[in-house]
Amino acid sequence: MELTKSEWETLFPFHLALNEQLAIVSVGPGLRKLLPQLTTGELFGERFALERPSTDINSIDVLKSLANTVIIIRVRDEPFSLRGQAVIKANGVTLAVSPWISSPEQLPHLGLQLRDFALHDPTPELLFMMQGTAKSLQESRELSYELHQRSTQLQLAMHEARTASLAKSQFLANVSHELRTPMTAILGYAEMLLDELQDSHQREYVAVIHNQGRRLLAIMDDVLDLSRIESGKLTVQFEYFTVNELLRDTEKYFRAEVGIKPLTFRIQCHANIPSRVHTHRASVMQILKHLISNAIKFTPNGEIVMTLEAIDSKQGRMLQIAVTDTGIGIDLEKRHDLFQAFMQADDSFTRTYGGAGLGLAISRRLARMLGGDIEVTSELNSGSTFSLTVDCITAQVESLPIERGEESDSSGGNTRFNYPNLPYSIYVAEDADINRTLIKKLLELAGATATFGCTGRAAVQDITAEQQSFDLIIMDIQMPEMDGCTATRLIREAGINTPIIALTANGQEEDRVACHNAGANCFLTKPIDREVLYGAIADQIEQYKELQATVAH
């Protein structure tokens, strides 16, 4: 059945009819719209070329031979091709084709509309699909760009947060240093005055200054510690130590704190306590100090008992240290906020007992950093028990004595200090005049001879100079020209093994590590605890002598 011209135009609006000589005899209305200059009689090859199959059309027979092949015709000097098939006719070939458009962007230039396409022709659908794909790609690029922008912003924000965090850490370190330096002088001179004054009233006044100074220092330390915990700057260093060391320290702390209060301190150890534990000694001690300090504060008279016991919990075997007092107790309703920072059981407590309300908040955070916790039980007017659990038991080695006990020293902090005999030659690097004077006095009182340098550089020059020999070096850390860590390192590099005690107002863990890494043997913080300082001097010199004796043999 032959199609009429009208039917050809409806069904194949882009058709092109050729005669046996390859001359154009008929053009569909759609193709005429696309190529208005195209005229009948023109040769096919003048305006078109076969793109696929790649064949030269030099006779009608070539086109006839492609009747079963998809053909793509390139239109010379135009941005589109024609795609379709060759239909063999009695007097030639009709190419039933449609425009093949590679981009929807070409449409406006071609001026085609939907009605130009035969209804069966899926070319418009293909264009829609291409447009949809292009749209999706465009949105992908936009999202990718937005993601990149946000990622950059996030990195910038993280960088700013890190910078702010560093600045905060530096600020904390500076505040710590700046507060500890004057406190060193206040507490140090108050201690010396207590020893030198004869008038009991004057000694009482100075004792108040000394006690309040220590209290201020404790509050200051609490605020800094809480800030460091909350900013993640406080780290815990796990180490092995004996439980006996802990017991000695707590007894000593109790004696120092209890003053004239009529209180007894007892330690009870269950048989299942190992002799050595593995945790951060300083943190455990800090928690116990807070608990003992609170027990003393809220117990007018009676007894404070510290009980140590190994217990089994969900986390495994834990060390439990319970501090029980016979004090005023805590109302059930008021226990909830006890571990919140800046909270006390009652506002009236602050007025009556003082304190910043940070001790228990810090203690619980520290306990949790050590893998444990703190719980409280209490009965109003009967007393309280604060139980610290710490994940620190690694091996059962040996048991401790079942019970230790110590009566409080009722004479408190007003007893005169017994100065040790330390007849050594000690070099002190310290930039603050006021601290140099204090240290000089403390060393002289113990029978030591002190030589001073004001900078790290001066210390290195003095100590490494020939004819100079010291029994011990006390090294401040933050000094002008050259810091104490650098000076310590240079002294060690010069082959000098004299014991070095780092004495610094920079009390953070990283400072301790830095001093140790530089070659210091011991790390003490300001304000100076003279008992600790004297003990460290004696220990370091003794250890050094033992080492030399060993080497000599």
Add this chain to the structure above:
Amino acid sequence: MFGLINRAFERFILRDYGAESWNAIRHAANIEASTFISMDVYDDEMSFRLFEAAAQHLAYSRDDLLERFGESWVDVGASAGFGPVMRLGGSNLTDFILNLDNLHTRLGLTFSALRPPSFRVELTSSADHSPCIRLHYRSDRQGLTSFVVGVLRGLGKHFNEPVDVRIEQATQGRQASFLVQPLSRHE
């Protein structure tokens, strides 16, 4: 519905009412997505939630809001990334309306999740004998009749042939007949 609709609605609100309104509407409609993907399919209910929230926020009736959205459709929806394809529909309003069903049928064939409406066109004349178009509309979505009214007005503006559109008959929000009359005679 395709994300294209939601994106167009976002663009319409941003353009005519500002970012603050869009954020409030998005929040009220409980839309968590920060953007819509044009060629992705979203639950119809999400779009209707947006329309509802916008109508409340802007103190329009829902039909009034949809009519306004429809009027902006050519600019904020169809032309935004689909301009070249839009031109396939025709170069004047009558051609475009005549091609409306073909356009939607072919779009539906291309994007099977589209569920486009169907149109039938009668070229007729009004009482004053001026030529006009009666457009019969069917959709399996309910409540978009006003949107179509807006789209037809918007198309009139697009082709610079302003028209009056009147709903002659509407059934259950899924079927309607519109009379589209030129406001000024088109030569």
